[in-house]
Amino acid sequence: MAQQxxxxxxxxxxxxxxxxxRGIFAPYGEISELALIMDRDTGRPKGFGFITFATxxxxxxxxxxxxxxxxxxxxxxxxxxxxxxxxRGARPRW
Numbered sequence: 001m002a003q004q005x006x007x008x009x010x011x012x013x014x015x016x017x018x019x020x021x022r023g024i025f026a027p028y029g030e031i032s033e034l035a036l037i038m039d040r041d042t043g044r045p046k047g048f049g050f051i052t053f054a055t056x057x058x059x060x061x062x063x064x065x066x067x068x069x070x071x072x073x074x075x076x077x078x079x080x081x082x083x084x085x086x087x088r089g090a091r092p093r094w
Contacts, residue, residue, distance in 0.1 A: 004079060005052055005053045005055060006033075006050060006079070007050065007051045007077055007078065007079060008050060008079070008080040008081075009050070009076070009077050010048040010076040011075055011076045012048060012049065012071075012073065012075065013047075013071030013072065014047055017045075018036045018049075021034060021036055021049060025065065028059075028061045028064075029054060029055060029057070029059075029061065029062070030055070031053060031054070032052050032054045033050075033052035034049065035049055036049040063079075066078065
């Protein structure tokens with residue numbers, strides 16, 4: 001079962017760093033965990049991340065950011081869903 005206080009944040013500008021991402025969502029409540037997903041080959045951001053709030057109420061309020069424009073891109077914000085690793089279509093690492 002997915003955590004209701006963990007959000008997926010997508011369509012981020014590649015220039016956004018963790019500090020900026022935290023700044024966008026901090027007004028909604030205490031952030032207990034933040035992960036900006038990076039490309040393992042290039043070390044650059046992939047344009048999405050996950051934010052876990054201390055409370056479900058904070059996460060629900062932060063959903064208001066869905067569609068907000070940041071750096072010319074409309075954010076996609078929704079409740080994160082956990083998928084089993086094998087169902088993600090992981091590519092083989094040669």
